[in-house]
Amino acid sequence: MNTSTLIKLATVSAAVAALAACAPKPKVEPAVPMEPSQPTAPQYPTAPTGPVTGGNVGAAMPGSEQDFVVNVGDRIYFDLDSYSVRPEAQPRLDVQAAWLARYPQVTVRIEGNADERGTREYNLALGARRAEAVRTYLIQRGVPAGRIDTISFGKERPIVEGSNEAAWAQNRNAHTAIVSGAPR
Numbered sequence: 001m002n003t004s005t006l007i008k009l010a011t012v013s014a015a016v017a018a019l020a021a022c023a024p025k026p027k028v029e030p031a032v033p034m035e036p037s038q039p040t041a042p043q044y045p046t047a048p049t050g051p052v053t054g055g056n057v058g059a060a061m062p063g064s065e066q067d068f069v070v071n072v073g074d075r076i077y078f079d080l081d082s083y084s085v086r087p088e089a090q091p092r093l094d095v096q097a098a099w100l101a102r103y104p105q106v107t108v109r110i111e112g113n114a115d116e117r118g119t120r121e122y123n124l125a126l127g128a129r130r131a132e133a134v135r136t137y138l139i140q141r142g143v144p145a146g147r148i149d150t151i152s153f154g155k156e157r158p159i160v161e162g163s164n165e166a167a168w169a170q171n172r173n174a175h176t177a178i179v180s181g182a183p184r
Contacts, residue, residue, distance in 0.1 A: 063103045065178040072099045076134065078172045080115075083129035085137050093134065096176055097141035104147075105181035110134045112152040113159070113175065115168035120154060127152030134174040149179065 060067040068074060073096070076089035085093065100106060112127030112134075131150035139145050160167040 061183055063106070063182055064184065065182045068096075068099060068106075068176075068178055068182065072096055074176045075173050077169065078130055078174070080168075080172065081126070083112075083126060083133045085133050090137075093137050094141060097138050097143050100138070100143045100147065103182065107147045107149070107179045107181055109149045109151060109177045109179050110138075111157075111175040111177055112150065112154075113157060113171060113173050114155045115171040116155045116158065116163065117168065118155070120156075123154035124152050127154045130172075130174045134176065 060070050073092045076085065076092055078084070079086065100108065110131040112129070112131030114123035114126045114130075118126070128150065131152055135145075135148045135150050138148055155171070158167070158171045159173070160170040162168075
């Protein structure tokens with residue numbers, strides 16, 4: 001090919017690339033309708049009104065880990081780069097505190113988690129702040145401090161795989177794990 005053909009080919013290629021960059025991107029609909037400036041975040045399911053059943057599983061034994069997970073809820077979610085307990089998470093933590101008051105022999109561990117973005121060190125520190133925020137909230141609601149430990153897993157234990165806002169929103173959480181005292 002001669003030089004003028006190469007120049008024309010390069011010009012056409014640049015024009016096609018410029019047009020492709022200007023093409024409208026497909027609109028991704030959020031799973032949950034929210035205000036345009038708000039990121040998509042997991043919604044809190046309501047607790048069932050009756051006993052938990054499922055084939056041969058039967059009802060959750062009151063005071064058991066299954067009772068806590070199914071009927072109370074063991075996880076709350078955080079905004080990006082935040083360790084403030086969100087207003088919609090407070091009712092779940094209130095129910096956790098009431099459940100823990102009902103079963104004083106149970107001890108828990110609050111596990112702070114972060115999404116995959118950021119350094120390992122930053123996410124470990126953020127996870128620790130999230131776990132401590134939940135611990136403080138539960139203590140303010142009457143749960144003795146000696147019954148609550150905290151740990152940060154940072155970005156090391158994602159609950160959802162993926163590199164998108166939906167996955168990140170679910171991975172920004174604090175998980176309340178039963179450590180001891182609950183019947184198995």
